[in-house]
Amino acid sequence: MILNLRLTHSRFVNTEFGGTWPTKFFPLRWLQSTTIIKESFDSHSSFYQVSINVLSVRPKVAELVCQLYGRSLHPELFDIHQTQCYERGQYKATVRITSTGHLVTWQIGDLLLTEVTTSAHAELPQKRRLMSNRIRASREDYLQCNGGIRYDLAFSLEATNAEKMRHYQNELSLQSTRQGILQRFEASGRFEAGALSYVNVEARDKLFRVQAFHTFPDDAAVVRIQSKFQLP
Missing domain, CATH: 2.20.20 (Anthopleurin-A)
Incomplete structure (x- = not known):
């Protein structure tokens, strides 16, 4: 680059x-x-x-955070592998798979929200950061915005083993042939296959739903994240 x-x-x-x-x-x-x-x-x-x-190997799953900003973040701050853009009804959105997770930008009028899953060590700005959650076990959070617009977040961290991880990654690969975007990462050597990131989007006039799955073979863990940007 x-x-x-x-x-x-x-x-x-x-x-x-x-x-x-x-x-x-x-x-x-x-x-x-x-x-x-x-x-x-x-x-x-x-x-x-x-x-x-830029290294395309996953960070440790223990380092992950999911954050929400009321502003855009420069794409150059991330190692981006896949990008899809959406425009539906009154809003437009961009979904990107990065080496540390994903980056979602959603905008309607003057309101712009950015969701990012990344390493806690990443040097990202703090200005207009609205939410920050370490990826631990499972959690739900939300933000009510002006005009009745609502952002919902739910995530879970699931422990697994090598056999289940292999099956899980095969299922994600199969799902990606029908819909969504998939990124395969380099293997670190500890696990025969590299990590996967799969993102599936549901775009309706008043609802934009993002379902993201990030695997961490070296940590025997899978992160599932679902976010919703909803209009009244």
């Missing part, structure tokens, strides 16, 4: 996709290897071409 960045007044600006980051938030510590080529333009601005190799 190549990012073209201009450094101006201690902020990185993505010259292709837009968006800015303070230099202290630029996530170079995430990278497996990085090559930076610098070319100066003037006394106030520099250009950086950054070549990035």
Whole structure:
């Protein structure tokens, strides 16, 4: 992946996709290897071409958090493998599978909600973070928004074994041939098959439902997450 960045007044600006980051938030510590080529333009601005190799191996399941923001998050902050866009009735949404889980952006009018499943160690902004839950056992949560719009979240963490994991991953692979999006990750060597992420979406005029399944073979665990964005 190549990012073209201009450094101006201690902020990185993505010259292709837009968006800015303070230099202290630029996530170079995430990278497996990085090559930076610098070319100066003037006394106030520099250009950086950054070549990035990002690890696609799962984090530990114990590190996972599911968070909700009342804003967008830059896609460049994540290692994205699959993307699907939806537009139905009054809203539009984008669903992405990332190396740590998934990223969902849902918007209607001026209201924009972003759900992200990621590592607790990820350097994400705290501004307008509305909800943050560590993935432990099972839990339900919700947020009531203006205009009668409601967000519901339910997740569970299920322990399994190698045989059940193999069967579970086969079922997800079969399901993905009919609907939804699936991402296979590299095996770490401890388990013969890599992790899977499967996301299925139900898009109605007044309901957008996301069902996500993330497997963690090395931790013998499966994470199930269901979220609903509902209009009155």
